[in-house]
Amino acid sequence: MHRTAVLDLDNMETLPPGAERIEFAILGAILNEPVLRALHRLAQEEETTRRYGFE
Structure with missing residues (x-):
């Protein structure tokens, strides 16, 4: 996440x-935040499956 913030500010x-x-x-707030939240949820699902074997 830190790297994303650095790149965002560098671009700005x-x-x-x-x-x-x-x-x-x-635009960054409107477009990036939902994408990052979705990626976070996907990572949580993947980690839950890895740890507990749920599918």
């Missing part, structure tokens, strides 16, 4: 200050 810093950075931050 390539934009000129102002509206473009704000748009980037808002």
